[in-house]
Amino acid sequence: MLFDEYLTGKKIDPEKYKKAEPTQYAEFRQLFDQLHPDSFTQQKLFLINKIRRAHKLEGVTEVKTTTPSKAMRPKIKPLKPKTS
Helix, strand or coil: CCHHHHHHHCCECHHHHHHHCHHHHHHHHHHHHHCCHHHHHHHHHHHHHHHHHHCECCCCCCCCCCCCCCCCCCCCCCCCCCCC
8 A cells, every 4th residue: 555545545635745744744654664554543643633634635525324223122021920
């Protein structure tokens, strides 16, 4: 996976980011090449969120999913012991 593909997957515009912050882009790209993408994400999670807000990828629509409501559980009445 390339760094630009990674940024696109994180909804960050790589071109805007590269032009706005070239030194940080180069530093992160070098680190990304040495690490697994998941490890990179864990290390830079808060910075990635700030970068995403500053250099949002245009044309990406976010799909909101709704969780289905919880199904009603049947009420079970406790059994009374038989008395003769």
